[in-house]
Amino acid sequence: MEALKAEIAVKRKTVESISSSRPTKYMRRGDIERLQEEERTSRNAKEHTAKAIIPSQEPRVSESPKPESSFNISNEETIRRLRAKGQPIRLFGESDKDRRLRLRALELLEEKDHERQSGQNDFKKALEDVENVERELRNKNKEKRKGDTEVGVIDLDLIKTDPDKLYPLIYYALKRTLKEWEEAMDERPEHVKRSNQGKLAAATQVQSAEYLKPLFKTLRSRSLPSDMLVRIAEIVHYMQKRQYQKANDSYLRLSIGNAPWPIGVTMVGIHERSAREKISTDQVAHVLNDEVSRKYIQSLKRLLTFSQTKYPPEDVSQLMG
Structure with a gap:
């Protein structure tokens, strides 16, 4: 019996030693925190020891001079x-x-x-x-524009001698006036451009430039009717001479004419009237012939108004009404 108990005790001790030597799968949180604290303490101790040893081993390096040390002048110079x-020369408490x-x-x-x-x-x-x-x-x-205005004045004698020379002269004169009108719109102050009246003036200029395109096309092709060519040449001539009253008269003759009968009427009834011979092509208004003509003739009057504003005449009596 005693031998059996002794054998059991030996077996128990063997089992306990094996279980104690086997690594555990889980650890308590307190043991983990204790191990981390020990590692942190040992690491800090090593770093402190290394800092204490390095200065004694490294050679001493001379400090760089301060920036103000380079500005070293005498007190008298200061x-x-x-x-x-x-x-x-010295403030209170200043060294x-x-x-x-x-x-x-x-x-x-x-x-x-x-x-x-x-x-x-x-x-x-x-x-x-x-x-x-x-x-x-x-x-x-x-100066160039002024010179052009004086040099490029249309000669009305060309109407009888050589009317074909009038086409380029009229074309470039109207183009120049239209360009000056556009530049005048651009040179206005911003508050004027943004006002309602300024926007309306700019829209009028753009509209007139668009309406004049058919006239410029006709002048380039030299296909303008002779009577209209004469009246437009007179308008441009008097506009260049700053005789705006005469230019306005030529404009009225171009637009509404001097017809003794109602506009456009050439025959009234079966028999020809006694005043029929007074009606000729230059006495019939062109403003109502078609919509295109009406638009560019109206734009010619706008160019006259602008030219009168930019280049006023010396004689007040030459102003348009």
């Missing part, structure tokens, strides 16, 4: 520069070193201000140069 700048630093700061500020002013001066000079160039170009364009 006083002289401060007086030249109109600054006090010699602080005084030199104050002088250095003042000089750095002056250098920055000088660079800024020089940059502004360069920009201002460049801006003035651009303005001068634009002014010269503007003056040249004005």
Whole structure:
């Protein structure tokens, strides 16, 4: 019996030793935190030891001089520069070193201000140069336009001698006036352009330019009726001479004519009337012939109005009503 108990005790001890040596699958949270704390403590101790050892092993490196140490001048020179700048030679509680630093700061500020002013001066000079160039170009364009107006005046004698020469003269004269009208619209201030009246004026100019395209096409093809060519030549001639009253009379003869009978009436009844011979092609109005003619004849009157505004006559009696 005793031998059996001794055998059981030996077996139990063997089993306990095997279970204690076997690694456990799970660990308590307290054991994990304790192990992490021990590792952190040992690592900090190693870093502290390494920092204590490295300075003793590394050679000493001389420190770089401070920036203000390069500005090393005598007290007399410092006083002289401060007086030249109109600054006090010493502030309350200021040491010699602080005084030199104050002088250095003042000089750095002056250098920055000088660079800024020089940059502004360069920009201002460049801006003035651009303005001068634009002014010269503007003056040249004005002189050129004025010269063109004087040189390119249409000669009414060409109506009888060589009417074909009138086509290019009328074409370029009307084109030039239309271009001046467009430029005048662009040169207006922004608040004028954005107003209702300014928008209406711009729309009128664009509409007139569109209405004049058929007339320009007819002038290029030299297919304008002779009577209309004469009246338009008179309008352009008097407009160039700034005789707007006469130009307006030619416009009225072109638009409504001088017909003794109602506009467009050539035969009234079966028999020819006694006044029939007074009605000729140049006495019949062209404004009601078709819609295209009406539009560009109306645009001619708008060009007259603009030209009178831009180039007013010397004689007030030549103004249109």
